[in-house]
Amino acid sequence: MAEGTLTFSPDDRYNAFLRTVSPARYGEGRLSGVPVAVKDNISTAGIETTCGSRILSGYVPPYDATVITLLKKAGAAIVGKTNMDEFGMGSTTENSAFGPTKNPRDETRVPGGSSGGSAAAVAAGLVPLALGTDTGGSIRCPAAFCGIVGLKPTYGRVSRYGLVAYANSLEQIGPMAADVAHVSLLMSVIAGHDPKDSTSLDAPYAHTPSPDIRGTRIGVPEEFFGEGVDPRVASVVWDAISLLERKGAEIVTCRMPSMAYALAAYYVTCMSEASSNLARYDGVRYGPPADVRKPWHEAFQERRREGFGLEVRRRIMIGTFSLSSGYYGKYYAKAQAARQNVRKDFRRLFAEVDVIAGPTMPTVAFRFGEKSDPLSMYLSDILTVPANLAGIPAISVPCGKVEGLPVGLQIMGRWLEDERVIDVAYAYEQGANP
Numbered sequence: 001m002a003e004g005t006l007t008f009s010p011d012d013r014y015n016a017f018l019r020t021v022s023p024a025r026y027g028e029g030r031l032s033g034v035p036v037a038v039k040d041n042i043s044t045a046g047i048e049t050t051c052g053s054r055i056l057s058g059y060v061p062p063y064d065a066t067v068i069t070l071l072k073k074a075g076a077a078i079v080g081k082t083n084m085d086e087f088g089m090g091s092t093t094e095n096s097a098f099g100p101t102k103n104p105r106d107e108t109r110v111p112g113g114s115s116g117g118s119a120a121a122v123a124a125g126l127v128p129l130a131l132g133t134d135t136g137g138s139i140r141c142p143a144a145f146c147g148i149v150g151l152k153p154t155y156g157r158v159s160r161y162g163l164v165a166y167a168n169s170l171e172q173i174g175p176m177a178a179d180v181a182h183v184s185l186l187m188s189v190i191a192g193h194d195p196k197d198s199t200s201l202d203a204p205y206a207h208t209p210s211p212d213i214r215g216t217r218i219g220v221p222e223e224f225f226g227e228g229v230d231p232r233v234a235s236v237v238w239d240a241i242s243l244l245e246r247k248g249a250e251i252v253t254c255r256m257p258s259m260a261y262a263l264a265a266y267y268v269t270c271m272s273e274a275s276s277n278l279a280r281y282d283g284v285r286y287g288p289p290a291d292v293r294k295p296w297h298e299a300f301q302e303r304r305r306e307g308f309g310l311e312v313r314r315r316i317m318i319g320t321f322s323l324s325s326g327y328y329g330k331y332y333a334k335a336q337a338a339r340q341n342v343r344k345d346f347r348r349l350f351a352e353v354d355v356i357a358g359p360t361m362p363t364v365a366f367r368f369g370e371k372s373d374p375l376s377m378y379l380s381d382i383l384t385v386p387a388n389l390a391g392i393p394a395i396s397v398p399c400g401k402v403e404g405l406p407v408g409l410q411i412m413g414r415w416l417e418d419e420r421v422i423d424v425a426y427a428y429e430q431g432a433n434p
């Protein structure tokens, strides 16, 4: 296998990268020598992986995540690890222990999150391809805010082996790029069955996007244009949907009543899972060590208090509470019932329509510090979490601007119909940029 070297030292004024890798070695394959940026919660052998957290600073994984092995096999040059909200908890990348990332479209604004570094690196032209992860919107939100394309694949279609878990029943690794064709290309490299991930499906992706969407039925739920959605964003997205209609799709307005509980179901579920997944950071096995001269519980508490940021501590506490014996029925169990209702709603809708469309985010990118209370931050995820609760594929494609800032069109599809979601996004992109 031929190998080359690549010098990668971008002018990273956006703080998109937590660290760059240079020179990179790369081989032959479909992505031979193509620079790829990787979110810092994906394990890279020999390269520090921190999840944007102090508690993992200095941690160098001894193995590669399966997606990294696949990228290397395809010849890609992994050039750096990108900034993110700590452990994926956030929608702005302001929750990184290593400082926020700036939005290359407007440096006074957040890039979205939690894969904000990956989105900014692509939007700034520092790399053509990046990997993000999406637990409740973390690929689609930054894609929308930075004006790029991002796909959350069907749950199980891309291996999670080597992804540092935040809320494993919800999250997927997925591709981010400037256009749909590149997202599709990266998807074809990372998708496929992996025996090392017990939730992995045997569904490889080998698709060439087609802009022919004649006869495709597109459902548009009223709830995606409800309270909290900026009317200017709604109007840009409706224009995009009209373009799809002109390309031969049929538009069907519909209802999704389960949206009333989707956000609460998502937050109870992700915090519960996080409280369990993050129990392993005890200052013994990862990151800077705890002070072992102290009684273990003190050392353990001290290490976690110092190592985790405010949002992570908040979520561990709420998640622990909702799983505790007295409150499990009231919170966790109810969230799972609400999650089933979201799935039922999608099943009912997908009997009538082929895809569902709406805005990715209710607004354009926020200014730094604008969402200072957790609830208003959480509310911004209302349109992205349903796809994670149901495990279905969803993409965000740029569809216009409001006051100069990008707006994302979100297309959700049936389980395992990532190809169709790609095609509708591609049809939009081709139609909008003839």
Ligand code: GLN
Pocket: 087, 088, 089, 090, 091, 113, 114, 133, 134, 135, 136, 137, 138, 139, 166, 270, 381
């Ligand atoms: N903003 C959501 C959260 O904070 C989604 C994050 C993600 O997808 N990783 O949980």
